[in-house]
Amino acid sequence: xxxxxxxxxxxxxxxxxxxxxxxxxxxxxxxxxxxxxxxxxxxxxxxxxxxxxxxxxxxxxxxxxxxxxxxxxxxxxxxxxxxxxxxxxxxxxxxxxxxxxxxxxxxxxxxxxxxxxxxxxxxxxxxxxxxxxxxxxxxxxxxxxxxxxxxxxxxxxxxxxxxxxxxxxxxxxxxxxxxxxxxxxxxxxxxxxxxxxxxxxxxxxxxxxxxxxxxxxxxxxxxxxxxxxxx
Ligand code: ADP
Ligand code: ADP
Numbered sequence: 001x002x003x004x005x006x007x008x009x010x011x012x013x014x015x016x017x018x019x020x021x022x023x024x025x026x027x028x029x030x031x032x033x034x035x036x037x038x039x040x041x042x043x044x045x046x047x048x049x050x051x052x053x054x055x056x057x058x059x060x061x062x063x064x065x066x067x068x069x070x071x072x073x074x075x076x077x078x079x080x081x082x083x084x085x086x087x088x089x090x091x092x093x094x095x096x097x098x099x100x101x102x103x104x105x106x107x108x109x110x111x112x113x114x115x116x117x118x119x120x121x122x123x124x125x126x127x128x129x130x131x132x133x134x135x136x137x138x139x140x141x142x143x144x145x146x147x148x149x150x151x152x153x154x155x156x157x158x159x160x161x162x163x164x165x166x167x168x169x170x171x172x173x174x175x176x177x178x179x180x181x182x183x184x185x186x187x188x189x190x191x192x193x194x195x196x197x198x199x200x201x202x203x204x205x206x207x208x209x210x211x212x213x214x215x216x217x218x219x220x221x222x223x224x225x226x227x228x229x230x231x
Contacts, residue, residue: 038213086155
């Protein structure tokens with residue numbers, strides 16, 4: 001459903017060139033939980049941002065549902081970002097003085113979903129992540145694990161086909177990290193999930209597929225739980 005074809009992205013700083021993505025080609029299935037591992041600076045976040053339509057690239061093609069994005073206009077990219085992609089981060093990026101419900105609703109500001117429907121979708125998403133009874137609380141009354149659940153609710157409220165996660169457990173203790181991973185694994189049964197992590201144990205325990213990056217390239221791509229890997 002999603003394919004990167006020979007994606008190159010270079011950063012020019014002064015006289016030096018960093019190859020953030022050095023000819024990356026990879027395809028993802030629907031309902032796949034992919035973990036991206038690799039050292040700091042190897043290109044993981046850049047790939048996530050390219051997939052999410054947040055970063056432009058120098059050459060290559062991003063193919064969505066078999067369709068090239070080469071002819072995408074700004075409005076097509078906006079529609080893709082607002083309706084097909086959900087993003088979660090290590091730092092939650094929530095607004096502390098607002099309620100859970102307001103935070104999740106605000107995630108749909110640019111989606112074009114009518115107001116009444118927005119509220120219902122936000123409530124449904126908060127119930128889905130186990131925070132139904134707390135939806136009118138303020139973010140600053142929550143634990144870190146609960147905050148990440150709110151961020152996940154915000155990311156899935158409009159039911160995107162693709163959920164992108166950049167170090168979602170980076171600020172959480174082991175027990176809470178496992179709870180969050182279980183939730184993300186559950187959500188991957190309905191959509192493609194691609195997660196950057198520095199934690200190989202969590203990746204191996206929960207993900208279907210592990211991609212290891214080094215120097216802007218994919219070094220290894222494996223499905224550790226599958227005895228007879230499909231193409
Ligand atoms: P990772 O997520 O694996 O830590 P990144 O994708 O953040 O790696 O970065 C890949 C490479 O691109 C690194 O060398 C990083 O320093 C460089 N880079 C990322 N963003 C920028 C930027 N805005 N300007 C210049 N270099 C950048
Ligand atoms: P991570 O390792 O989690 O990917 P980084 O610290 O590499 O985080 O990058 C954080 C942000 O800083 C990214 O959005 C990236 O675009 C930007 N960045 C990374 N390296 C550089 C750089 N050399 N110059 C400018 N911006 C950079």
